[in-house]
Amino acid sequence: MKRSLRRACIPAALACCALFGNPAWSEGAAEPSYEQALAALKKAAAFIQSISTNGGYVGILSLDGKERFGESTKQPATATQIWIQPPGTPTVGQAFLNAHRATNDSQFLDAARATGLALAWGQYECGGWEHLVDVGHMKPGAKPVKKSGHATYDDNNTQAALDFLMELDQTIDEPWLTEALELGLKGLKESQFPNGAWPQWFPPRGGYHDDYTFNDGAMNDCIRVALKAHKLYQREDCLEMARRGGDFIILSQLPPPQAAWAEQYSQDMKPAWARAFEPPGASGHVTGLNILTLVSLYRYTGDEKYLKPIPAAIDWLERSKIGDNLWARLYEIGTNRPIYGDRDKKVHYTLEEISEERQQHYAWQSAFKVPEALKAYQGALESMKSKEPETEQPVKPVKPSSLAPKTKLAIDALDEQGRWARDGMIYSKDFMKNANQISAYLAALKNK
Numbered sequence: 001m002k003r004s005l006r007r008a009c010i011p012a013a014l015a016c017c018a019l020f021g022n023p024a025w026s027e028g029a030a031e032p033s034y035e036q037a038l039a040a041l042k043k044a045a046a047f048i049q050s051i052s053t054n055g056g057y058v059g060i061l062s063l064d065g066k067e068r069f070g071e072s073t074k075q076p077a078t079a080t081q082i083w084i085q086p087p088g089t090p091t092v093g094q095a096f097l098n099a100h101r102a103t104n105d106s107q108f109l110d111a112a113r114a115t116g117l118a119l120a121w122g123q124y125e126c127g128g129w130e131h132l133v134d135v136g137h138m139k140p141g142a143k144p145v146k147k148s149g150h151a152t153y154d155d156n157n158t159q160a161a162l163d164f165l166m167e168l169d170q171t172i173d174e175p176w177l178t179e180a181l182e183l184g185l186k187g188l189k190e191s192q193f194p195n196g197a198w199p200q201w202f203p204p205r206g207g208y209h210d211d212y213t214f215n216d217g218a219m220n221d222c223i224r225v226a227l228k229a230h231k232l233y234q235r236e237d238c239l240e241m242a243r244r245g246g247d248f249i250i251l252s253q254l255p256p257p258q259a260a261w262a263e264q265y266s267q268d269m270k271p272a273w274a275r276a277f278e279p280p281g282a283s284g285h286v287t288g289l290n291i292l293t294l295v296s297l298y299r300y301t302g303d304e305k306y307l308k309p310i311p312a313a314i315d316w317l318e319r320s321k322i323g324d325n326l327w328a329r330l331y332e333i334g335t336n337r338p339i340y341g342d343r344d345k346k347v348h349y350t351l352e353e354i355s356e357e358r359q360q361h362y363a364w365q366s367a368f369k370v371p372e373a374l375k376a377y378q379g380a381l382e383s384m385k386s387k388e389p390e391t392e393q394p395v396k397p398v399k400p401s402s403l404a405p406k407t408k409l410a411i412d413a414l415d416e417q418g419r420w421a422r423d424g425m426i427y428s429k430d431f432m433k434n435a436n437q438i439s440a441y442l443a444a445l446k447n448k
Contacts, residue, residue: 031404032411034445040411041099041438045111047418048092048431054138055114056082056089056122061426063419070132080136082118084129085155087429089115089122090164095435097167102443109171116168119161120144120180124151126203127187128158144176151187152201153213158184159221166225166232185229188222189241196248198222200264200274208264208274212252214286215263215274219245220293227300239301246297249290250309257319258336259312260287271333277341277358284320284327284368287313291373295380304384310377317370325367340364400444407441410434 058077060069068077082089093115100108121144122133128151151158162184169177191202197212198219204210226242254260260282262271271280291310298306322328328338339347342354351359420430
């Protein structure tokens with residue numbers, strides 16, 4: 001990459017995931033050959049490209065192509081809109097890129113480039129993306145034209161797009177890609193508040209959208225992307241963004257005995273309401289995510305200040321369990337009672353009080369990321385005690401035989417047209433999971 005973004009060739013690890021569960025696999029069953037796996041992957045990629053919208057993708061598409069949706073069938077998309085939120089367009093693009101890295105086949109790189117271009121055309125002037133963006137104005141061979149609009153950090157939208165574009169930039173170097181990344185990182189910087197927080201949406205649009213937002217990992221993903229940009233391009237402004245984000249995490253920790261974090265804070269630093277079913281409270285979900293982010297900042301910078309808030313947060317987590325590895329999403333400020341919300345914008349104290357729709361479509365009780373956070377913190381403490389410098393651990397080779405069962409299931413589930421279809425619909429997440437599974441298998445075969 002030319003101009004202010006400097007290229008750094010750091011390959012991303014291929015994801016090893018599949019749509020289906022553990023298969024019944026008889027000992028001695030034939031494993032897919034390299035040629036069989038590659039043919040299936042090329043067929044699937046060709047089909048999904050054939051149903052793209054100028055290189056971008058929706059989340060759900062009917063088999064006849066007439067019905068298009070984003071995250072769910074409650075989020076309809078127009079004929080020229082593409083979906084950004086993972087596992088949307090950026091995630092499909094990354095699957096193409098993973099396939100190219102595993103095979104060096106130009107078909108997959110061409111598909112990844114087309115996806116990157118769609119994102120560049122769907123990017124707003126502010127540097128970000130919202131959940132659904134329109135690319136109907138896209139013109140082949142022309143410089144991407146940015147429209148005005150409000151972008152979001154909710155649900156890893158803008159961050160996922162930047163993630164993929166940075167990964168793509170490690171393989172191709174083109175002016176439109178440079179400009180999209182420059183604009184995106186500029187937007188990330190300009191949307192950050194002086195105290196280090198990020199809003200849910202930008203530019204400001206009013207209401208809770210302008211609050212300091214941790215909900216759904218908004219700030220955590222911003223910090224992650226800023227660190228990645230520094231790692232790839234050695235941009236000190238990106239490291240400064242990440243550090244300031246970490247400083248806000250420290251600043252916003254609630255006082256003991258509820259030394260947790262809220263999902264969002266008002267401009268006067270008080271836990272705030274968001275949607276009608278999201279009352280203010282100490283959050284088990286956010287606290288787990290913030291511990292993980294603080295550990296990441298410590299490991300990246302070596303600054304021990306990022307570990308200091310964690311013991312008090314762990315103490316709160318231990319006292320707030322509602323079961324074995326189970327926490328409530330929200331706890332009432334002061335009493336620490338688990339609380340729940342509904343569309344009536346009232347606080348409820350049991351799950352049974354809220355509507356079935358809100359019980360089923362919102363994660364009120366879970367392990368969230370707390371076990372992973374506790375393990376990460378212990379690992380950081382051990383590295384601190386050993387005084388050993390942090391180094392990247394080499395990736396252990398994966399045996400093809402360990403990936404063969406799920407790979408065979410993915411290949412067998414592909415229909416004659418190259419579709420992974422179910423319930424009369426095509427899902428981008430199915431393509432992503434199965435394509436990544438086959439790519440990981442192909443990479444393992446090449447490296448054995």
